[in-house]
Amino acid sequence: MPFPRSTAASHFVAGMSGTIERFTNENLACKLLDIGVRPGSRLRLVRKGPFGGSWYVKIDQQCLALRKQELACILIK
Incomplete structure (x- = not known):
């Protein structure tokens, strides 16, 4: 069940899904990109x-x- 607008993934509950739009924290974004978490991924x-x-x-x-x-x-999103 995707959300109609951008929402932080921490507001999701188990079973919910969506497409990664972007990151809000530059330091954590670098770590997430290193482990393969990319905008556009499901x-x-x-x-x-x-x-x-x-x-x-x-x-x-x-x-x-x-x-x-x-x-x-x-x-x-």
């Missing part, structure tokens, strides 16, 4: 990690665990 939240500190996400064909602050800087 992001889907799979489930919340143990203790609530991270989320398991699927980006295109890659599965990752991202922290809340990393998800907060990803804008989804």
Whole structure:
């Protein structure tokens, strides 16, 4: 269920997906780009990690665990 406008990925719940539009934090953007998270990629939240500190996400064909602050800087459309 995608959102009609850009929303931070941290506002998503498990099962929601969307297309990465851009990043809001330049420092975290560099890290995310290094691990293969790119604008235009499809992001889907799979489930919340143990203790609530991270989320398991699927980006295109890659599965990752991202922290809340990393998800907060990803804008989804």
